[in-house]
Amino acid sequence: MRQLAQNVGSVAGRVMISGIFLASALGNKIPNFSQVTEKMASEGVPLPGVMLTGAIAFLIAGGASVVLGYRTRFGAALLLVFLVLATYFFHDYWNFEGADRQMQMIQFMKNASLMGTMLLLISNGPGALSLDRPVSDERTT
Template sequence: MSGTVSRLSGQPSDDGAPAPIAAILDWPGLGPLARLALASPYAVSGLAKLLDFGGATAEAAGLGLGSPALVAAAVIVTQLGGSALFLTRRWCWLGAGLLAGFTVVATLIAHAFWTFEGLDRARQAATFLEHLAIVGGFAAAAALTHRRRAS
């Protein structure tokens, strides 16, 4: 029995998902909504930095980065451009790569847990791993979007 027929009959799908869950997973709007959820912190941050470029520059300087204005501009372009690309089906893979790469670099700079001690180390390690999970989310979203587009 195919997945579509089993969902229509109320039986579990081929992958074992109950019919209501399979219907949600098959909903065409789920992919774009999930990508919007993943991209929203980056889009909001990029917009906030664009509207307060002085603050963005100060943030880069506070992290000890050279050429803080150039870094702030690159972050804004990456966050806004990556988000826009990630929300498309055609260029999702590129947006995912930009945002994932940005996340890895930013996490290594801002959440270097190995430089902390005690409770601060544990907190920074947790944040580091949360950001790593976001990178995994970008990879999964790009892969699913690519497969859906190819079919």
């Protein structure tokens, strides 16, 4: 029973973790490429079109990698890089005041928690049910 819970938990967790990254790329950044590029430029992101293209690639490759459990550590590293840069450029709460500061601090902390999640995936891998680990492999994670 414990093994079943670990297997279901690792798969469900990877699906839930990946959802935000894939939705961000496919539901926002790609369909609104011009507007997102303008927003990035206004926030001081260098080469915003190039950086947005890279961000989309990292989000899709990293999100797909984590959800499938294929090269999970690498995919989590891509998402970690994305999170560090996005947090630095867009959630610099120390430059805001009042309610805006509070909102940016919440977004900063949310991203910090996602960074922690990526570090856990990098450290521990995807779990037993993944493309990184064949079902016949008896090692524990």
